[in-house]
Amino acid sequence: MKTGRFWAWLTFAVGAAYFFIPLIATFEFSLRMRRGEYSFDAYRVVFGDIRFQETFGYSVVVACFTILLGVLLVVPTAYWIRLRMPHIRPVVEFITLLPLIIPAIVIVFGYIRMYGSSSPLPFLATRRGTDLLLIIGYATLALPYMYRAVDTGLRTIDVRTLTEAAQILGAGWTTIIARIILPNVLIAVLSGAFLTFAIVIGEFTMASLLNRPAFGPYLQNIGANRAYEPAALAVIAFAITWGCMAVIQLLSRFAPKSANNPSH
Amino acid sequence: MAETFLSIQNVRKAFGATTVVQDFNLDVERGEFVSFLGPSGCGKTTMLRIVAGFEEPSAGMVMVGGKDVTNLKPNQRDIGMVFQAYALFPNLTVAQNIGFGLKVAGVPRAESDARVAEMLSIIKLPEFGSRYPYQLSGGQQQRVALARALAPRPKLLLLDEPLSALDAKVRVSLREEIRGIQKKLGITTIFVTHDQEEALSMSDRIVVMYGGKAEQVGTPFEIYNKPATRFVASFVGTLNILEGTVSDPASGTVRVNGSEIALKRKLDGKAAGDEISLALRPEAISVGDHPGRDASIAGEISDVSFLGSVIRVRVGVGKNAVSLDTFNSPATPPPVVGETANITFAASDLLVLQ
Numbered sequence: 001m002k003t004g005r006f007w008a009w010l011t012f013a014v015g016a017a018y019f020f021i022p023l024i025a026t027f028e029f030s031l032r033m034r035r036g037e038y039s040f041d042a043y044r045v046v047f048g049d050i051r052f053q054e055t056f057g058y059s060v061v062v063a064c065f066t067i068l069l070g071v072l073l074v075v076p077t078a079y080w081i082r083l084r085m086p087h088i089r090p091v092v093e094f095i096t097l098l099p100l101i102i103p104a105i106v107i108v109f110g111y112i113r114m115y116g117s118s119s120p121l122p123f124l125a126t127r128r129g130t131d132l133l134l135i136i137g138y139a140t141l142a143l144p145y146m147y148r149a150v151d152t153g154l155r156t157i158d159v160r161t162l163t164e165a166a167q168i169l170g171a172g173w174t175t176i177i178a179r180i181i182l183p184n185v186l187i188a189v190l191s192g193a194f195l196t197f198a199i200v201i202g203e204f205t206m207a208s209l210l211n212r213p214a215f216g217p218y219l220q221n222i223g224a225n226r227a228y229e230p231a232a233l234a235v236i237a238f239a240i241t242w243g244c245m246a247v248i249q250l251l252s253r254f255a256p257k258s259a260n261n262p263s264h
Numbered sequence: 265m266a267e268t269f270l271s272i273q274n275v276r277k278a279f280g281a282t283t284v285v286q287d288f289n290l291d292v293e294r295g296e297f298v299s300f301l302g303p304s305g306c307g308k309t310t311m312l313r314i315v316a317g318f319e320e321p322s323a324g325m326v327m328v329g330g331k332d333v334t335n336l337k338p339n340q341r342d343i344g345m346v347f348q349a350y351a352l353f354p355n356l357t358v359a360q361n362i363g364f365g366l367k368v369a370g371v372p373r374a375e376s377d378a379r380v381a382e383m384l385s386i387i388k389l390p391e392f393g394s395r396y397p398y399q400l401s402g403g404q405q406q407r408v409a410l411a412r413a414l415a416p417r418p419k420l421l422l423l424d425e426p427l428s429a430l431d432a433k434v435r436v437s438l439r440e441e442i443r444g445i446q447k448k449l450g451i452t453t454i455f456v457t458h459d460q461e462e463a464l465s466m467s468d469r470i471v472v473m474y475g476g477k478a479e480q481v482g483t484p485f486e487i488y489n490k491p492a493t494r495f496v497a498s499f500v501g502t503l504n505i506l507e508g509t510v511s512d513p514a515s516g517t518v519r520v521n522g523s524e525i526a527l528k529r530k531l532d533g534k535a536a537g538d539e540i541s542l543a544l545r546p547e548a549i550s551v552g553d554h555p556g557r558d559a560s561i562a563g564e565i566s567d568v569s570f571l572g573s574v575i576r577v578r579v580g581v582g583k584n585a586v587s588l589d590t591f592n593s594p595a596t597p598p599p600v601v602g603e604t605a606n607i608t609f610a611a612s613d614l615l616v617l618q
Contacts, residue, residue: 158349164318165351165409167338169365169416179364183355 023238030231042232051218059207059215062131063200066138067193070146073139075189078150079181082159096147099140104205107137112209130210137206142199146192153188154181187252194244201240269294269452270315270420275324277310277476284310285476288324292469295450297443299463302473303499308456311473312422315454317341328420341420344413344451348425350405352397358408359384359393365416383411386445403434410442414449421446423455427462439466460500464488472496488545494617497543504549504586505617506542506561510534518542521582523561525611541617548613549588551577551599557608565599575599579607 033041046052081089099107111133115123123133139146159181166176182189207214219237223230270292277285285307292298300308313319315326317338325334333341344365352361359380366376384390387407397405406426413421423442427435443466446453457463463470464484472479472487472495480492491497498505508520513534516527520542534540550557551565566585567578574589575598586607592598599605 157354158351161347161349161351162353164316164338165345165347165353165412166364167318168316168341168343168345169412170339170368171364172339175368180353180355184353 023235026231027235030228030235033228042228043236046222046229046232046236055213055215055218056201058213059201062135062138062212062214063197065135066142066200067196069135069139070142070192070196071189074143074146074150074192075182075185076177078147078154079159079177082151082154083163093147093151096143099142100144104137104141104203105209107140108206108209111137124210130212134206134210134212134214137210138196138200138203141203141206142192142196145195145199149188149192149195150185153185157181157184190251191248194248198241198244202237267294268292269296269329270454271325271327272311272315273325273327275311275314275321275326277307277314277319278322283476285314285321288476288478290471290478290481292452292454294452297446297453297455297466297468299455299457299467299470300473301457301460301463301470301500302479303458306473307476308458308471308473309424312424312454312456315420316343316345316422342416342418343420343422344416344418345422345424346406346409346413346426348428350397350402350409350429352405352409352412354397356396357393358389358395358397358400361397361408362393362411362415364412369416371416379415383415386414386448387411387441401434402430403438406430406438407441410445414445414451419452421451421453423453425456425458427457428459435462442466464500470500472499474499491543491615494541497615497617502546502587504544504546504584504588506544506581506584506586506614508540508542510536510538510540512536513538521561521563521584523559525559525561525614527611527614527616531616543615543617544586544609544613546588549586549607549609551579551588551590551605551607553606554608557610559611559614560606560608562604562606564604565601568598568601570598579605581607 030042031038031040033039033045077092081092112124115121115129115133117125123129162180162184163176166180171179201215202219203214204216204220208217208220219230219233222233268291270290272288272290275285275288276283284305288307288311290298300311302308310319314321317333317336317340321334325332327333328341328343352358353364356364362383363376363380366379371379380393381390384393387410389404389407389411392400392404392408397408400408406429409426426442427439430438439462455463455466464487467484469481469483470487471481474493474495480487480496482490482492487496487500491500497503506520508518508525510531511517511519511524513531513536516529516531518525518527518531518540531540553560561581563579563581563586565577566580567576569576570592573592575592576587576589577599579586579588588607590598
């Protein structure tokens with residue numbers, strides 16, 4: 001028993017060291033901008049950079065729209081598949097996994113070929129159109145996470161009976177999804193939303209090839225040209241991701257009572 | 265003749281090659297409480313779901329209040345339904361659950377609040393409006409589900425095995441409560457159950473279903489005492505089967521384990537020497553002489569179980585075994601296994617099984 005515990009702790013320590021040592025080293029390096037002493041100068045430079053503010057702001061807005069699109073697309077789809085077409089679930093699961101298999105660069109080149117200014121759907125002809133295409137592309141990239149999160153949430157409630165109970169009380173589909181299904185899978189939707197947020201904030205390929213001023217290309221640009229700021233940005237990116245995780249936990253604590261969340 | 269409120273006409277339902285409901289006809293009067301009783305897979309829930317609009321019949325018609333609702337969606341039928349698994353909305357409070365149908369119907373807030381309060385008082389949970397479903401017991405949840413179904417004043421109430429997820433004690437009290445509320449509101453109700461005791465104790469009429477068909481429709485008294493088919497006889501209540509032979513079909517005399525019994529009714533379609541299956545309810549049988557019981561068969565006590573207030577006795581009668589219950593009496597010792605005994609009964613209580 002004691003030997004088992006020793007190995008368990010050792011494995012944990014090795015895993016934690018593998019994860020934390022580079023992070024600590026990066027953090028330590030980011031503090032060395034001022035010669036001979038530790039300082040937050042690199043962070044001051046990054047936060048003071050107007051391009052940081054612009055690109056980060058742009059990516060946050062795009063992430064919010066991506067989340068909205070993802071929720072509008074995934075919640076009704078996953079709900080309908082659970083309710084009426086459970087037999088096609090494996091097919092849909094496979095489709096939602098495709099963005100993990102197909103590189104983002106393939107998708108974006110496809111977009112450029114399909115939606116150029118001479119195509120019937122000229123998304124790329126205007127900046128707003130390109131933004132929209134970027135949001136659609138990000139929603140695709142986030143699909144594996146969003147779909148799985150929502151589907152897992154739906155698994156915890158009796159979708160069919162709740163739907164029928166609402167129907168017999170006179171509710172239509174919009175009411176059922178908005179007032180019954182969505183609130184009961186809200187925690188799952190939030191998990192998917194923050195995973196989407198984390199993906200969008202750091203994404204480089206699509207934003208770069210569609211030439212949009214997103215945070216990912218800015219990170220790359222700083223990384224290629226500066227010494228200490230990239231380390232500071234890496235730590236900031238980690239902090240954002242962890243912040244997202246913390247918010248998921250926090251919201252799940254204060255979320256409305258639901259089948260997902262009966263214990264509070 | 266009372267007015268027919270719900271009319272189910274020639275309904276058939278097939279899923280692919282499997283027919284689950286066939287030739288189903290039923291007229292239900294306004295305010296009547298009718299139970300669909302049958303074993304799992306007999307089609308009772310499918311029939312209820314057809315009335316609710318969740319399943320479309322392959323053939324036939326459903327009329328509510330003289331209006332054909334066969335092709336209406338569930339949310340257009342003005343029907344209330346209580347589900348086996350409660351199906352309360354977990355994200356809404358008890359009051360919000362009860363008021364859901366009213367909100368969907370656009371009932372003004374003040375009116376809706378008053379109706380919710382009224383329903384909470386009817387189900388005797390007036391203090392529970394702000395609680396969430398997970399904070400209630402199973403019985404309380406099902407009462408809330410009933411209140412939610414009744415709040416929008418539906419024309420018809422459907423109950424899909426609402427008591428089967430509850431423990432025995434709650435089941436008995438809740439079935440009395442449901443029946444009380446149903447009578448008070450006078451709402452026409454269809455109740456699906458596989459529990460014969462529930463059906464017998466609550467219903468104005470029972471539809472016994474088997475293999476997708478209505479085997480018999482009748483009052484609980486008729487169903488229990490005059491079962492139309494062998495299935496109804498064996499499914500409703502406990503039944504002792506006695507195999508015998510016809511001695512004289514014209515006078516209705518049969519022979520069981522060497523004893524001649526005069527049924528005093530003609531046995532149509534039978535000839536002397538034919539085998540015949542007869543059935544007797546346990547409560548119609550006594551061990552030893554008993555006033556009013558004019559037939560007897562010799563047997564041997566094969567088992568005695570002391571159950572407290574009653575003693576269950578099994579008596580071997582030739583190749584048949586008969587089970588009966590006698591009340592425990594401290595002054596009378598129970599029968600002893602192995603001793604011979606005459607079982608007595610009224611010949612008129614014998615059911616001839618088809």
